[in-house]
Amino acid sequence: MSVKIEAGAGxxxxxNQLVIYGLVGSLVLIxxxxxxxxxxxxxxxxxxxxxxxxxxxxxxxxxxxxxxYGLGTGVPSAGMIALGSGVIAALFGATTGIAAPIxxxxxxxxxxxxxxxxxxxxxxxxIPVMIISLTELAIVGxxxxxxxxxxxxxxxxxxxxxxxxxxxxxxxxxxxxxxLIGGSIIAVIFMLGAIAIxxxxxxxxxxxxxxxxxxxxxxxxxxxxxxxxxIISFAFIGFIPALISLLVSVIGWIYTYTQYIALSKRDAxxxxxxxxxxxxxxxx
Amino acid sequence: MEEIVFGIGITALAGALATVAxxxxxxxxxxxxxxDPNSQVQLAPQMGYIHRIFNKAVAGEPPAYGLWVALGAxxxxxxxxxxxxxxxxxxxxxxxxxxxxxxxxxxAYLGRTASLAKFxxxxxxxxxKSMTTVTMAHAFVAIFTTVAMCxxxxxxxxxxxxxxxxxxxxxxxxxxxxxxxxxxxYGKERQYQEQKFGAGVPISxxxxxxxxxxxGQRNSLDNGFFSAKLGGPASGICFGLIVFFELWRTVVFxxxxxxxxxxxxxxxxxxxxxxxxxxxxxxxxxxxxxYTAPExxxx
Numbered sequence: 276m277s278v279k280i281e282a283g284a285g286x287x288x289x290x291n292q293l294v295i296y297g298l299v300g301s302l303v304l305i306x307x308x309x310x311x312x313x314x315x316x317x318x319x320x321x322x323x324x325x326x327x328x329x330x331x332x333x334x335x336x337x338x339x340x341x342x343x344y345g346l347g348t349g350v351p352s353a354g355m356i357a358l359g360s361g362v363i364a365a366l367f368g369a370t371t372g373i374a375a376p377i378x379x380x381x382x383x384x385x386x387x388x389x390x391x392x393x394x395x396x397x398x399x400x401x402i403p404v405m406i407i408s409l410t411e412l413a414i415v416g417x418x419x420x421x422x423x424x425x426x427x428x429x430x431x432x433x434x435x436x437x438x439x440x441x442x443x444x445x446x447x448x449x450x451x452x453x454x455l456i457g458g459s460i461i462a463v464i465f466m467l468g469a470i471a472i473x474x475x476x477x478x479x480x481x482x483x484x485x486x487x488x489x490x491x492x493x494x495x496x497x498x499x500x501x502x503x504x505x506i507i508s509f510a511f512i513g514f515i516p517a518l519i520s521l522l523v524s525v526i527g528w529i530y531t532y533t534q535y536i537a538l539s540k541r542d543a544x545x546x547x548x549x550x551x552x553x554x555x556x557x558x559x
Numbered sequence: 560m561e562e563i564v565f566g567i568g569i570t571a572l573a574g575a576l577a578t579v580a581x582x583x584x585x586x587x588x589x590x591x592x593x594x595d596p597n598s599q600v601q602l603a604p605q606m607g608y609i610h611r612i613f614n615k616a617v618a619g620e621p622p623a624y625g626l627w628v629a630l631g632a633x634x635x636x637x638x639x640x641x642x643x644x645x646x647x648x649x650x651x652x653x654x655x656x657x658x659x660x661x662x663x664x665x666x667a668y669l670g671r672t673a674s675l676a677k678f679x680x681x682x683x684x685x686x687x688k689s690m691t692t693v694t695m696a697h698a699f700v701a702i703f704t705t706v707a708m709c710x711x712x713x714x715x716x717x718x719x720x721x722x723x724x725x726x727x728x729x730x731x732x733x734x735x736x737x738x739x740x741x742x743x744x745y746g747k748e749r750q751y752q753e754q755k756f757g758a759g760v761p762i763s764x765x766x767x768x769x770x771x772x773x774x775g776q777r778n779s780l781d782n783g784f785f786s787a788k789l790g791g792p793a794s795g796i797c798f799g800l801i802v803f804f805e806l807w808r809t810v811v812f813x814x815x816x817x818x819x820x821x822x823x824x825x826x827x828x829x830x831x832x833x834x835x836x837x838x839x840x841x842x843x844x845x846x847x848x849x850y851t852a853p854e855x856x857x858x
Contacts, residue, residue, distance in 0.1 A: 459724035474618070503630060
């Protein structure tokens, strides 16, 4: 069995509390994109991206929890398996209409638990929190994919993901080739989520890791992914709704990025500009 | 016949683009000390070696380049779907992907360095200012050439995959080529030169990376010069050959035996390269031999 080492100074929000916030928050925010279907508009697409941000914050804390068992180089792999399990659950869940987010969570939990059992009992990694962490990560991955996909095409329903519009000679024609899945934008969302979910802990790990800084970076990664998805969404939804998505993501990104820099400045040993190497007293 | 000649022309062009991409990718990742040399750069302050090397650990190179190229390709695809000219679309997509890469690089450096406060490693802001832009420039070259190569495969060779998926596949291949071929030059030949040649890196010397230059202090731009000389071109040749042979066997031999011709030629190419590699390895071992007594190496 691996020995647990604390990744950083304790304190901060307890993990179980973050799980509740993450699960409920992302579910509610994804359902808010359903306002698009109810009102017959596309202005509420950006809620999908916000759901992904909330899910990523939760996922970052889970990765920190899991990787405190000495999985240094395993941090990026944890992101890959999260989104890998998540994308299957999200695509399956999307076919179930209005129940999509809930079905997605259930399917993701099953896939994650199976992956966790395999890792612990077949590969014999024997990490106590492995099963619960991989279950959480699969749900996080699924909510991230579903959220960003809903943001790109305005709906979390499968039919919206496989039909796209292209104007040929002035006529709008519905095709599969120019849809979210037909054009493989889902692959871009997969990679955006996989790098975003692992980056925060991977970037902040070390003895001086602080929860607020890591989670602020998670939010920053989420908003940064939202910016690019908002730009892609110009190809799928109307100009004004896509512009609203872009504005929300840019504002969120600027806020979290400046906050993250301020927190890094707080935690750094020194903040120097064009200074020589400060050799420690007594020499190396 | 004319079709095959056209296909080989496109193959050569794609191989040339891939060569440029490989060279730029390796130089970019080495300036940021990404990939396997990162462990020593990360370890150095903990062993008391405070340094001025850029430490941008986003992920391993294959996943990171998988994202940058897939993102560039996805944005380019979206711009093309908005009826924007493909060349402009690829440039815009690559530029936006590079913006994401730059932001990830800055947050990685700030996070890693701030978490090492206990060991007295300061954050050098001028490193961010001078080196992020250099890595972004190299990343732009790598992303643009790879996305352009993928677009060529689709529009000229009729590849069935959509652009973002092809970008993901070739992005991961690009990162893997740079990581496997280029990093040994930089990590083992430049970063650890505080050790005598052939001495390896014993545990007691962990983190003892090269921190001072011939004049003044070394930063990652000096590592960039070194990578541009050896590791970059080596990665470029590696990735260029991968792309060239992959397309060449498909273009020329696909009509043979209902597509199986290309598969058989692929296996033959792998076998030929395995024989060449084995020959070089045996030759190098015989010529340079095992590491012997240190007095032979001293002068």
